[in-house]
Amino acid sequence: MKNFKILLGTLIISTLLILYVKKNRTSNNIKKEKVLRNVVSSKVKTFDPTRSNDIYCARQIAKIYDTLLEYDYLERPFKLKPSLLEEMPEISEDQLTYTFKLKKGILFHRDECFENDKQRELQAKDVIYTLKRMADVKTMSNSYGYIQNRIKGLDEWRRKYKDGNADYDEKIEGLQELDKYSFRIKLKSPFSEILNIFVLPGYSIISKIAYQKYKEDLAKHPVGTGPFYIKEFNPQSNEIIYYKNPDFRDEYFPTHGAAEYQEMIDKYGGKKMPFVDKIITKIIVEESPKWLKFNNNEIDYMNITCHSNLKNILDETSTDLKEEYKAKGLDLLVAIGQSTNFFCFNNIHPLFKDNINLRRAMNLAFDRETYKNLFFTKIDKNAQSIIPPGLSGYDYNYKNEFCEYNLKKAKEYIIKSGYYNKKIPVITLETGTSIKDRQKAEFLKKCMREIGIEIKIQTNTWPAIANKINKKEYMMTKMGWYADYNSGKPFLDTFYGHNEAQGLNYTYFNNEEYNQIFEKTAFMRNMKDKDRAFQKLNRIIGDSLPVLFLFHTAHYIIKKSKVKNYLYVTFIYGNEKYVDVVS
Amino acid sequence: MRNLELKIFHNNKILVLATLILSIFFVVAILSYSGIIASNWYQQVGGSYDSPNIKNIFGTDIFGRSVLAKLIKGTETAISIGFVVSSIAIIIGLSLGLISGYFGGIIDEFIVWLYTTIASIPNIILLIAFTFILEKGIMSVYIALAMTRWVEICRLIRAEVIKQKSKDYIQASIAIGASHFRRIFYHILPNVIHIAIIQFSLVFQVSIKSEVILSYLGLGEQNQPSWGLMINDAKVEIIRGVWWQLVFATIAMFLIVLSFNIVSDALRDFLDPKLRNK
Structure with a gap:
């Protein structure tokens, strides 16, 4: 009996010790992990860039996928810079031919659709495939409108296969794959806007292999090259969790930009991005629960669209917070409406x-x-x-x-x-x-x-x-x-x-x-x-x-001061990779 | 019978009060429906979100409209929903219950299968599905609620008809050659009608609650004031300290539902022969 008591006591003590050590380890891990928590005000319909047609999807897609070009985050006036490209495209004298060169070694997210790392590498054929898919009548992409009647042969190809079953292997004059990393776009007439179009999340580059495996399920199973990836997407869920892409290419925080951002540049310039390990995006349509979660520290920043909340927090100028909110360590960003x-x-x-x-x-x-x-x-x-x-x-x-x-x-x-x-x-x-x-x-x-x-x-x-x-x-x-x-x-x-x-x-x-x-x-x-x-x-x-x-309308974003580097510009997507969360 | 009725009222002050409250709600709804009161509910009578004051005793909403007028118009919506839904549900439930219980056989099996199937689907899901199919608005709320509320009535009536069918007075009517129609409507119906009357009052208040929930969820009435919409609006108003829409709409709903429950209980005590004899 005595032995049994000793045995029982030892068992209880060792169980408690194990639990204590485990809890400590877990909490240490949580402390180390940088988590950014934000919110989207509408259900996310799709993660398929080519088929997305609203701002809510676009902002989510931009975390997972990349575009050929992007706006420089800190330069003003706004300036385009290469994203997936090695350099800005070469433009012919007559402005009809654009030659693009992709960065080498950019990998799509790890996914079972790829047999090996070689298959995961972004290639020119993926870009050509993305543009053809956009033009395919079956895709019903509204992004196609931006390049309609622009690229030689693309509209003819679209019309030829208007009843479906488009032949993606058919050569199109305006879309030429030069080698593994280079491709050329030939235009029907000069169209300088085309470079601006290549920053749109709808023009994010998808993987030909991933699409061939997942087809329409790409909407729920995105495979991009972006700074974050998701494990699964349930359209009925009210939360999306993004994880830092371990294979994200070497991309660094800008070292130059407008004077107003000098403080950011001094602190973060040249550091490898992204800074956060995880993004938890809550899907909340109504303003009140959003606001309650923000006050409850479950959201780090959010766009305020409710007039009642705005009237509560803004001072008389409508451009700054009332003192009581500033004292709580909150910042306000006002983006004059574009x-x-x-x-x-x-x-x-x-x-x-x-x-x-x-x-x-x-x-x-x-x-x-x-x-x-x-x-x-x-x-x-x-x-x-x-x-x-x-x-x-x-x-x-x-x-x-x-x-x-x-x-x-x-x-x-x-x-x-x-x-x-x-x-x-x-x-x-x-x-x-x-x-x-x-x-x-x-x-x-x-x-x-x-x-x-x-x-x-x-x-x-x-x-x-x-x-x-x-x-x-x-x-x-x-x-x-x-x-x-x-x-x-x-x-x-x-x-x-x-x-x-x-x-x-x-x-x-x-x-x-x-x-x-x-x-x-x-x-x-x-x-x-x-x-x-x-x-x-x-x-x-x-x-x-x-x-x-x-x-x-102006856009108002309220954020906790622990969120660093967040800027809001209506046409800059995927800015989460620049954001840091400090404790 | 008349003496018994009066006795019930004399001994039950709460019932008198509940009946009085219900009568007020009904009168208000009728006056509103006929355009005598609150017909200009949409007009601006004060500033945006004026708190209750002498001019607007229940305050105003975001557009400066009188909350009292909206409450009255909401009463009209609630009573009309309750009345229409209960009437349709009673007609369907009573008819199917009588047919099913009286004839039995394959007809009974089919009707039992039908109401069991409907009853097995959670009510709110069924309501939402109906409003999605029929487009949102008051008409779809009528239909959606009526289509889900007849089940309980049918089940109870059917059981009572089966019981009554085997009684001596029905056997006697068969013996003297009474037709099916006569047996159902002259002999059985008067003996089961009390169930329908009690159920009418219960369905009435459940329909009002369901309408408020549907409107709150954005699936009900969108073009006319409803208590559900007023409570829904309060979600963004409370943060600014605007409590009056929420409070007055909730009080109105509380009063009508409580009064109906009290009256339903009294009706059951009064009409159910088993309870009356106790």
Whole structure:
């Protein structure tokens, strides 16, 4: 009995000791691991870059995949630099031929689709495959719109296989593989924007081998070359965990940049990236739980889109935090809007098609000042047309007379629209499921009631709205467009009537004059001429009112001061690799 | 019978109060429906988020609309949901329960299979599925709720009909040559109708709760005030100290559900012969 007690005592003591040692080891490991915790405000539909079509997916994809080029993180004005490329592409005299050279030894993430490391190496054939897949009708990529009618032979190849079963081995004149690491793109006409396009996450390079193994499952099983990878992606999950890619190429924090970032350069310049071991991205649609998690230290930084929260934390200038929040060790980043918000009309719907007076009336009846006071801040700018300030094509002198609140004039235009003494059909507005989306929709409903228009609010998830847009089965919806790259052109692309890419021309606007000028801009070499043409196009959109213009909104990001090097620019993706978390 | 009814009210002050509260809700809903009150609920009557004051005793919402007017309009939505859903559910549940219990055989097997299948799916999932198929809005809430709420009624009616069917008075009616129709509607129905009346009041309040949940989840009414939407709005308002929409909508819902429970209990005590004899 005595022996049994001794044995039992020894057992208990040794178990406790083992548990203690194990716990200590685990906690030491956690301490060593640098974890960045952020949030995305929408369900992530896909990790397939070629098929992604929203900003939420784009920001997630950019952590896993790489593009050929990227914007220099710290240089201002913005400057392109090679990412997967060895150097900037060689451009022929006539600006029709671009020769690209990939960096050697870039490896795709470790994955069972590769038999050996040799197969994992990024090659020119992967780039050619990515571009062909984008053009393949079956892929239904809306990124294709940016290169439509640009690359020799690509559109013909697309049309040839419009019924599916495209032959990816067929040679295309404009896409030539020169050797294992080099390839050439031949254009139909000069198109300087092409380099800007190669920074878009939709143009991330996928592995031909990975796609051939996973096919459509690539959406859930991404295999990229980027700084992070994921083990699995469950579209129903509310969290995505990214791990540092152990094979990420030698990439170092910039050693030069704008003076305002000198402190970052001094501290981090030349250090190998990425700095964090893990990123935990929570998927939270509603603002309140996001805010609670931020206060509970479960999120390190987040974009604040809720007017209630903004009004709580901003000082009178709307550009800085109130003292009490600064005292908590929080920082605020304000990125002046390179985006435009609007309610869009389906311009091929019988109610809006060829009825500019109705669209004018609706623009005039919208009380933007009250809307701004309720949902936005002082520094947001009223939109006069589609291109936001600071980008080529923005016209500081252009004032849209229909973007002024004027009920009397709005009622006159209702009469002109042919609906005098005639009931206007009920307009269904497709909007998001969040409270702010519904409240904004209710505001539109309230304004339109003043001119006798009844709005029916229909809430949907974003994928459901995108689906209705693609099928042209909507009347009105609320949208925002971010600058995809440092130019006004991405905004203009979306109104080009001959755009074949699914969902890119979401308003189905089709104006012959616009289309002709837009097509001509591709041949323009002189930047001034191009800017003037962009201004003209911007004016056509402003005058035609294919949308109900709202604001060029600022972006507010609140972050814990332990998060270092985080910058927010609408067209810089994948900035997590520059970010460090200090204890 | 009349004396018994009065006795129940005299002995139960809570029941009197609950009945009074329900009557007020019904009157408010009828007045709102006929446009006598709260017809201009969408109009701005004050500043954005004015706290309760003399002019707007329940305060205002983000657009300066009266919370009281929204609450009244929400009452209309709640009562209409309760009434329409209970009526449809009673018609379906009572009809299928009578047919199934009376005829038995393959008809009974089919109806039992049908309601067992529907009952085996979690209610909220079924409701969400219905609203997705039928597009969001008040009509789909009517249909979705009615399609899920008849099951319990049908089950209870069927069991009671099976019991009644074997009783002497039915055997006697068969002996004198009464038709199926007469046996079901003249003899059995009056003896099972109390179940339908009790279930009506229960389904009424469950439907109101379900509508609030669906609207809160963004699947219900989107174009007219609803208590669920008001509670949903409060998610972003509470952080700014705007409590009035949440509090008043919750109180309204609490009162109606509690009152219905009290009245349902009293109805059961009154109508169920087993309980009445105790």
